[in-house]
Amino acid sequence: MFDKFREECGVFGISGHSEAANLAYLGLYALQHRGQESAGIASSDGVQIRHRKAMGYVNEAFNAESLAALSGNFAIGHVRYSTAGESKLSNAQPIVIDSVHGPFAIGHNGNLVNAGELRDALVREGAIFQTNSDTEVVVHLFARSKSDTTEGAIVDAISQVRGAFSFIMMTRDRVIGVRDPHGFRPLALGRLGDAWVMCSETCALDLIGATYVRDVEAGEIVVAGPQGLKSIKPYAPAPSAQCVFEHVYFARPDSYVFGESVNEVRTDFGRRLARESPVDADVIVPIPDSGVCAAVGYAEQSGIPMRMGLIRNHYVGRTFIEPQQSIRHFGVKVKLNPVRSIIDGKRVVLVDDSIVRGTTSRKIVRMVRAAGAREVHMRISCPPTVSPCFYGVDTPRRSELIAATHTMEEIRKYLDADSVAYLSLEGLAGGVKGGRSKYCTSCYTGEYPVAFPRDEAAYLQLALKLNPELEKDPVAS
Numbered sequence: 001m002f003d004k005f006r007e008e009c010g011v012f013g014i015s016g017h018s019e020a021a022n023l024a025y026l027g028l029y030a031l032q033h034r035g036q037e038s039a040g041i042a043s044s045d046g047v048q049i050r051h052r053k054a055m056g057y058v059n060e061a062f063n064a065e066s067l068a069a070l071s072g073n074f075a076i077g078h079v080r081y082s083t084a085g086e087s088k089l090s091n092a093q094p095i096v097i098d099s100v101h102g103p104f105a106i107g108h109n110g111n112l113v114n115a116g117e118l119r120d121a122l123v124r125e126g127a128i129f130q131t132n133s134d135t136e137v138v139v140h141l142f143a144r145s146k147s148d149t150t151e152g153a154i155v156d157a158i159s160q161v162r163g164a165f166s167f168i169m170m171t172r173d174r175v176i177g178v179r180d181p182h183g184f185r186p187l188a189l190g191r192l193g194d195a196w197v198m199c200s201e202t203c204a205l206d207l208i209g210a211t212y213v214r215d216v217e218a219g220e221i222v223v224a225g226p227q228g229l230k231s232i233k234p235y236a237p238a239p240s241a242q243c244v245f246e247h248v249y250f251a252r253p254d255s256y257v258f259g260e261s262v263n264e265v266r267t268d269f270g271r272r273l274a275r276e277s278p279v280d281a282d283v284i285v286p287i288p289d290s291g292v293c294a295a296v297g298y299a300e301q302s303g304i305p306m307r308m309g310l311i312r313n314h315y316v317g318r319t320f321i322e323p324q325q326s327i328r329h330f331g332v333k334v335k336l337n338p339v340r341s342i343i344d345g346k347r348v349v350l351v352d353d354s355i356v357r358g359t360t361s362r363k364i365v366r367m368v369r370a371a372g373a374r375e376v377h378m379r380i381s382c383p384p385t386v387s388p389c390f391y392g393v394d395t396p397r398r399s400e401l402i403a404a405t406h407t408m409e410e411i412r413k414y415l416d417a418d419s420v421a422y423l424s425l426e427g428l429a430g431g432v433k434g435g436r437s438k439y440c441t442s443c444y445t446g447e448y449p450v451a452f453p454r455d456e457a458a459y460l461q462l463a464l465k466l467n468p469e470l471e472k473d474p475v476a477s
């Protein structure tokens with residue numbers, strides 16, 4: 001909601017249902033938290049692919065008329081927050097093309113680390129790009145494949161890209177899900193009557209009344225078409241690198257991701273945090289909504305009551321008009337307000353899931369103090385975030401990550417808290433099945449499972465410099 005890593009994208013696909021586009025719309029609605037900049041749906045009636053994309057939220061992008069125009073039993077959809085490429089309509093997805101294999105549509109969640117070099121090579125060979133999204137590289141590789149079959153062309157294209165990807169694709173008569181060999185981003189498979197559904201998170205299955213069957217496996221291509229379901233595993237196995245941040249923050253708590261309940265994992269992070277970093281206090285207050293699950297766990301473990309001492313205004317639009325006269329903590333106050341009866345005179349433990357720059361956390365700590373808190377202790381249910389993500393998550397430069405450039409004591413002082421503690425890496429890994437061997441934890445360690453281009457590595461070196469901006473008081477300004 002505030003100072004967070006930004007979610008990547010959400011994908012949805014359904015094969016063999018007479019209301020495919022309507023269900024894709026609902027699926028995207030459930031996945032809206034994964035991307036709010038644009039939304040798109042492509043449908044196929046077995047002959048032709050039609051599509052509509054627009055900037056904004058799902059309910060702004062479609063109406064009854066535009067959905068009715070998306071006929072057919074096959075549909076895929078995409079919500080986007082731009083991780084690679086600018087935020088503009090031409091970069092919205094699904095991308096739809098005509099190819100030698102017939103019409104083809106594709107939506108992508110993730111980031112291809114070698115998209116730049118592949119793009120340069122394709123341009124030198126005469127390819128013309130219409131967008132600056134990395135997904136279009138896959139489209140060109142697919143269209144240029146010499147394979148005789150659609151599936152062969154997909155395998156050809158995918159085997160040339162590296163990085164994080166969960167793709168949802170559609171031809172005239174099938175929907176195809178692809179997950180990268182490391183399994184960075186989630187992709188669930190479900191069933192609705194005779195139809196097959198694929199989506200980023202199981203909350204989309206719940207909304208349309210579908211049943212979760214299993215996850216699309218890392219390195220697997222699942223084809224859902226007239227012949228039923230087909231699984232292709234053309235790639236050599238690679239080390240597992242599921243994004244642990246899905247459990248920390250991105251995914252909805254009512255989803256199952258990587259085979260586990262996000263709510264249960266997140267709550268357990270809170271319990272572990274309480275065991276690792278207990279504090280004498282009167283009340284646990286979650287920062288809504290991101291800190292709620294971990295605060296429940298922290299309260300359970302510590303025996304200290306949890307109360308909703310910060311109330312979130314759910315009706316804040318994307319923009320609001322700042323009053324001419326400056327109001328203290330205005331930006332945060334529009335979204336959150338402390339409940340004085342819960343906070344006044346108390347030793348408060350504020351629980352959140354992550355801190356990126358620290359600017360918002362500091363405003364919240366000060367707001368809670370202004371509401372009468374005697375002490376404010378900050379507890380974060382993941383380790384210090386010290387490195388950017390190159391696998392489909394929008395992160396600030398390393399130099400802007402407070403934990404990359406400051407000691408714990410400096411962070412405490414900056415936040416104006418009485419104490420601050422993060423969950424340890426061991427605590428985080430202990431809270432997910434398979435631990436570190438199954439998960440990417442690069443944003444906490446700076447150790448990257450898939451190499452990225454050298455210019456981005458140079459960008460990482462900025463890490464070592466302190467950011468003077470962080471030393472300024474953002475509240476007073």
Ligand code: SF4
Pocket residue numbers: 184242243244245246388389390391392393440441442443444
């Ligand atoms: S670097 Fe962090 S956000 Fe990116 S994939 Fe790895 S765990 Fe997820």
